[in-house]
Amino acid sequence: MKKITGVEILDSKIKEKLSTRNIYEILNNFIIPLITKEEQEFLVELEDFLLKEVEPKIDLTKDVYELFPILGKKNYIQRL
DSSP: OOOOOOOOOSOHHHHHHOOHHHHHHHHHHHHGGGSOHHHHHHHHHHHHHIIIIIGGGOOTTSOGGGGHHHHHHTTSSOOO
């Protein structure tokens, strides 16, 4: 297994608050007022799916393509 290495540039206090859920909350504060109710519902549904189904299966040592079947289950991604 490949070990990911690098330089830590974020303070630990910031790093612990830098969660996907918090990033979505910031995004939603800016986006929600600009989109329709239908788009808001889709965005919340997508965020919940990504947090519950995709995020736990993310392995930074593996290829991103392994996540595609998970996204395909709900038709969030498709082959053309």
